[in-house]
Amino acid sequence: MTHICIAYHSGFGHTEVLAKKVAEGVRNSGCTADIHNVAELNDALWEHLHKADGIIFGSPTYMGTVSAPFKAFMDASSKLWFGQVWKDKFAAGFTNSGSASGDKLGTLQTLATFAAQHSMIWVSQGIWPSSFSGDGQGLNRLGSWVGLMAQSDNGPASETNPNAEDQAYAAAFGERMGKATLRWVKGK
Amino acid sequence: MTHICIAYHSGFGHTEVLAKKVAEGVRNSGCTADIHNVAELNDALWEHLHKADGIIFGSPTYMGTVSAPFKAFMDASSKLWFGQVWKDKFAAGFTNSGSASGDKLGTLQTLATFAAQHSMIWVSQGIWPSSFSGDGQGLNRLGSWVGLMAQSDNGPASETNPNAEDQAYAAAFGERMGKATLRWVKGK
Amino acid sequence: MTHICIAYHSGFGHTEVLAKKVAEGVRNSGCTADIHNVAELNDALWEHLHKADGIIFGSPTYMGTVSAPFKAFMDASSKLWFGQVWKDKFAAGFTNSGSASGDKLGTLQTLATFAAQHSMIWVSQGIWPSSFSGDGQGLNRLGSWVGLMAQSDNGPASETNPNAEDQAYAAAFGERMGKATLRWVKGK
Amino acid sequence: MTHICIAYHSGFGHTEVLAKKVAEGVRNSGCTADIHNVAELNDALWEHLHKADGIIFGSPTYMGTVSAPFKAFMDASSKLWFGQVWKDKFAAGFTNSGSASGDKLGTLQTLATFAAQHSMIWVSQGIWPSSFSGDGQGLNRLGSWVGLMAQSDNGPASETNPNAEDQAYAAAFGERMGKATLRWVKGK
Numbered sequence: 001m002t003h004i005c006i007a008y009h010s011g012f013g014h015t016e017v018l019a020k021k022v023a024e025g026v027r028n029s030g031c032t033a034d035i036h037n038v039a040e041l042n043d044a045l046w047e048h049l050h051k052a053d054g055i056i057f058g059s060p061t062y063m064g065t066v067s068a069p070f071k072a073f074m075d076a077s078s079k080l081w082f083g084q085v086w087k088d089k090f091a092a093g094f095t096n097s098g099s100a101s102g103d104k105l106g107t108l109q110t111l112a113t114f115a116a117q118h119s120m121i122w123v124s125q126g127i128w129p130s131s132f133s134g135d136g137q138g139l140n141r142l143g144s145w146v147g148l149m150a151q152s153d154n155g156p157a158s159e160t161n162p163n164a165e166d167q168a169y170a171a172a173f174g175e176r177m178g179k180a181t182l183r184w185v186k187g188k
Numbered sequence: 189m190t191h192i193c194i195a196y197h198s199g200f201g202h203t204e205v206l207a208k209k210v211a212e213g214v215r216n217s218g219c220t221a222d223i224h225n226v227a228e229l230n231d232a233l234w235e236h237l238h239k240a241d242g243i244i245f246g247s248p249t250y251m252g253t254v255s256a257p258f259k260a261f262m263d264a265s266s267k268l269w270f271g272q273v274w275k276d277k278f279a280a281g282f283t284n285s286g287s288a289s290g291d292k293l294g295t296l297q298t299l300a301t302f303a304a305q306h307s308m309i310w311v312s313q314g315i316w317p318s319s320f321s322g323d324g325q326g327l328n329r330l331g332s333w334v335g336l337m338a339q340s341d342n343g344p345a346s347e348t349n350p351n352a353e354d355q356a357y358a359a360a361f362g363e364r365m366g367k368a369t370l371r372w373v374k375g376k
Numbered sequence: 377m378t379h380i381c382i383a384y385h386s387g388f389g390h391t392e393v394l395a396k397k398v399a400e401g402v403r404n405s406g407c408t409a410d411i412h413n414v415a416e417l418n419d420a421l422w423e424h425l426h427k428a429d430g431i432i433f434g435s436p437t438y439m440g441t442v443s444a445p446f447k448a449f450m451d452a453s454s455k456l457w458f459g460q461v462w463k464d465k466f467a468a469g470f471t472n473s474g475s476a477s478g479d480k481l482g483t484l485q486t487l488a489t490f491a492a493q494h495s496m497i498w499v500s501q502g503i504w505p506s507s508f509s510g511d512g513q514g515l516n517r518l519g520s521w522v523g524l525m526a527q528s529d530n531g532p533a534s535e536t537n538p539n540a541e542d543q544a545y546a547a548a549f550g551e552r553m554g555k556a557t558l559r560w561v562k563g564k
Numbered sequence: 565m566t567h568i569c570i571a572y573h574s575g576f577g578h579t580e581v582l583a584k585k586v587a588e589g590v591r592n593s594g595c596t597a598d599i600h601n602v603a604e605l606n607d608a609l610w611e612h613l614h615k616a617d618g619i620i621f622g623s624p625t626y627m628g629t630v631s632a633p634f635k636a637f638m639d640a641s642s643k644l645w646f647g648q649v650w651k652d653k654f655a656a657g658f659t660n661s662g663s664a665s666g667d668k669l670g671t672l673q674t675l676a677t678f679a680a681q682h683s684m685i686w687v688s689q690g691i692w693p694s695s696f697s698g699d700g701q702g703l704n705r706l707g708s709w710v711g712l713m714a715q716s717d718n719g720p721a722s723e724t725n726p727n728a729e730d731q732a733y734a735a736a737f738g739e740r741m742g743k744a745t746l747r748w749v750k751g752k
Contacts, residue, residue, distance in 0.1 A: 063638045063645065064333070064677035071635040074627045081627065084504065088556070099319040099331020105293035106677050109485055113628035113670050116500035116521040121556065124492035128460065131287040143287020145252070145492040180464070180497065187563025251450045251457065252489035259447040262439045269439065272692065276744070294489050297673055301440035301482050304688035304709040309744065312680035316648065333680040368652070368685065375751025440709070475695040475707020481669035507663040519663020521628065 002185045004178060005048045006035040008058030009070040013157030015060045015096045018150055018170045022056055022094065025174025031181060033174070038073035046080070054090035054123075054181035056174070057114070061097040061107040074114050084119055090184055091115035092123040092177045094148035094170065096162060101142070108146040121184070122146075126176045127169065139169040148173045190373045192366060193236045194223040196246030196282075197258040201345030203248045203284045206338055206358045210244055210282060213362025219369060221362070226261035234268070242278035242311075242369035244362070245302070249285040249295040262302050272307055278369045279303035280311040282336035282361065284350060289330070296334040309372070310334075314364045315357065327357040336361045378561045380554060381424045382411040384434030384470075385446040389533030391436045391472045394526055394546045398432055398470065401550025406558060409550070414449035422456070430466035430499075430557035432550070433490070437473040437483040450490050460495055466557045467491035468499040470524035470549065472538060477518070484522040497560070502552045503545065515545040524549045566749045568742060569612045570599040572622030573634040577721030579624045579660045582714055582734045586620055586658065589738025594746060597738070602637035610644070618654035618687075618745035620738070621678070625661040625671040638678050648683055654745045655679035656687040658712035658737065660726060665706070672710040685748070686710075690740045691733065703733040712737045 004026045010016035019035045026033035031053075036045045049055060059070035066074070080086060093111035095104050112122050125148050130138030142149045150166040192214045198204035207223050214221035219241075224233045237243060247258035254262070268274060281299035283292050300310050313336050318326030330337045338354040380402045386392035395411050402409035407429075412421045425431060435446035442450070456462060469487035471480050488498050501524050506514030518525045526542040568590045574580035583599050590597035595617075600609045613619060623634035630638070644650060657675035659668050676686050689712050694702030706713045714730040 063642060064681055065629060065674050066635070068632060068636040068639040071630070072632040075632040078627060087502065097331070099317050100329070101289040101292060101337055102317070102319075102331035103293055103333060103677055103681070104289060105291055105489075106674065109489075110629050110670065110674070112488060112498070113485075113522055113667055116498075116523075117628055117667070119500050119502040119521075121500065122488070122492075122498040124495050124497065126463065126495040129287050129290070131290075141288070143285070143290035145291060145495075146489055149289055183563040184560065185563070187559040187561070251454060252493055253441060253486050254447070256444060256448040256451045259442070260444040263444040266439060275690065291489055291493070293677075294486065297677075298441050298482065298486070300676060300686070301479055301673075301710055304686075304711075305440055305479070307688050307690040307709075309688065310676070310680075310686040312683050312685065314651065314683040333683075334677055335680075371751040372748065373751070375747040375749070473707070475693050476705070477665040477668060477713055478693070478695075478707035479669055479709055480665060481667055505663050505666070507666075517664070519661070519666035521667055525665055 002031045002053050002182050003051060004031050004033050004054040004056060004181055005052040006033060006056045006058060007038050007049065007073065008035065009038050009067050011060050011067060014152035014162055015058055017157050017162060017167065018094055018096060019058050021167045021170035022174035025171035026178040029175045029178025029182060031178040039069045041073060041076050052089065053185050054177060056177055057091065057093045057111045059095055059107055061095050061102060061104045064103040065106045065110045081118055087119040089120050090123055090181045091120040092147060094173065096150040096152055098152060098154055100151055104149045105146065112146055123177050123180045125173055127172055138165055139172055141165055190219045190241050190370050191239060192219050192221050192242040192244060192369055193240035194221060194244045194246060195226050195237065195261065196223065197226050197255050199248050199255060202340035202350055203246055205345050205350060205355065206282055206284055207246050209355045209358035210362035213359035214366040217363045217366025217370065219366040227257045229261060229264050238273065240277065241373050242365060244365055245279065245281045245299045247283055247295055249283050249290060249292045252291040253294045253298045269306055275307040277308050278311055278372055279308040280335060280365045282358065284338040284340055286340060286342050288339055292337045293334065300334055311365050311368045313361055315360055326353055327360055329353055378407045378429050378558050379427060380407050380409050380430040380432060380557055381428035382409060382432045382434060383414050383425065383449065384411065385414050385443050387436050387443060390528035390538055391434055393533050393538060393543065394470055394472055395434050397543045397546035398550035401547035402554040405551045405554025407554040415445045417449060417452050428465065429561050430553060432553055433467065433469045433487045435471055435483055437471050437478060437480045440479040441482045441486045457494055463495040465496050466499055466560055467496040468523060468553045470546065472526040472528055474528060474530055476527055480525045481522065488522055499553050499556045501549055503548055513541055515541065515548055517541055566595045566617050566746050567615060568595050568597050568618040568620060568745055569616035570597060570620045570622060571602050571613065571637065572599065573602050573631050575624050575631060578716035578726055579622055581721050581726060581731065582658055582660055583622050585731045585734035586738035589735035590742040593739045593742025595742040603633045605637060605640050616653065617749050618741060620741055621655065621657045621675045623659055623671055625659050625666060625668045628667040629670045629674045645682055651683040653684050654687055654748055655684040656711060656741045658734065660714040660716055662716060662718050664715055668713045669710065676710055687741050687744045689737055691736055702729055703736055705729055
């Protein structure tokens, strides 16, 4: 089976809600998926990442880029970077914050650059922004391109925070990444 | 008088609406202001920039960064860059696009890096995002930091497009830049 | 045949030297390649891009990001962007400037974001930096990741400017992109 | 006295060598300076930052941006960010890595965006690159603009690693920041 690992950090649960929806979308594509909160850097994490055909990175945007626990994961991966063992795996990224824009692109650029340091191949989010096609309330309502951007209100994570559109968007994004990875594996 | 020049490009008029509001705000601070559409690269532009104590750069976000006419202005400034004649002038930036986020940070990073190449000093937008303090409809409703981000609907520029909040935000941003530049000139 | 188009701009010829070497590398992988200077925006360019399985973007770094003629090409592509006709093509990028670092990452980020706006898939440069493995004079001597960075001296472009290492690096980079695109086409 | 705090992290000592030279340069300008390794987040750090008129941020570049300990400092500052208590302080940044370019711009962009989130004012590095004026071995030999970029060899930090040029550059950069901050304080 083609396998995708979602490696994420979530400070207050909102990014975790997205990670689970991304995994659902990956499974809808016909791939298997597991999710790991990188706040715990254990052997299981590195093993799952090692066997994955694709990795989807997810982090909240804190102070303009990835969270500190996510950065600790990035730095811990430098041992693998020296061996370039993730080379040619597919990669993609998602982020969440409290405002509509709020430097989320900084997080996605950091994730895409990180993937490039591992010589991975970056899959863009690929879903046309709903903000150009009507009420701005559908999939990709914020108009993102490099990866997925979601927005959550300043309250507990729940079934409706981030909202239904952003959760549906996360699933569609996971499905796109799954399909792309299937094609990449098939072409080997 | 302390003088600020707003050097902008506007493809469909929305960014020009903002440029005029920014100039109003600058004047409210006690500085003088002029605005120039950099689609015309004439001697008057370079002279006004030369005498300015601060420059505010404005461009729509097209395909992830500044518009081509704005980039042509940036490249034309390379003659001045060789002499570093804008060194230590104050600088700030604003951008507009059709979606809430939409890679506007890419434009602001390009503008801030451009200002750094000219050894200028970059004034952040400085206004707390309304999205953290209520209905997300006030000043800085998109949650921007490096410069001002506005959003316009896909229709003609008008007194209400970009909307009243974004126009008020542009004026507040201009006033902040004016006050900072006054202080900088006074300290010389 | 799997086909790759190199769409570049070159102000003084150095980036064109690289574009030709990238094309050589692409051909070494078993793909066909053509190169187009985007300073001319003609029908042949858009047709070649349309039929290509992968596109490699190349621009000098001017004032912190892509050159104005390259940006004009990016903006002209917005008609195709509305239809997302380049979706799922492979993409990669290269840049050149006069200093070792010099904001070349700004150009590569702009190119990668541009490719993401077209929903393309970004192939990292993939070659371990020689600066970590000896004298810093081999392939990827500057330590780049998102795309290829080269450096040219402030004189005419020639067989030795950019230098032999950077030209060999451009060929290796083209070959990597060719192999990746072959796999992607095969997996369809 | 006008005071500048250098808040840095150093994994192997190279960035610390730079931090000390930056502090020397600040003192040469007539300001006082202290340096703090942010790997320790204690009350003294926050008090020194609070009283400073300017803050210079320094971090090695790890995996494309600031180190994890530096990011932990950034995230810890979010309590102060809510109150915007650093608003209008001057800021600048420096970074170091093992290769000539190596995504150091990613670190500087992260630092400049972080400063903008605190509504600070960003002082560019301001020193013309030696790579355009001779042998590429003097001040700013890598051609940086947004902040200072240095390069260290893969061995212990010492009086000659980073090299003498980069250490002299760090002092010149600190002096520029000191002079700018003196002017800003005087203009209040």
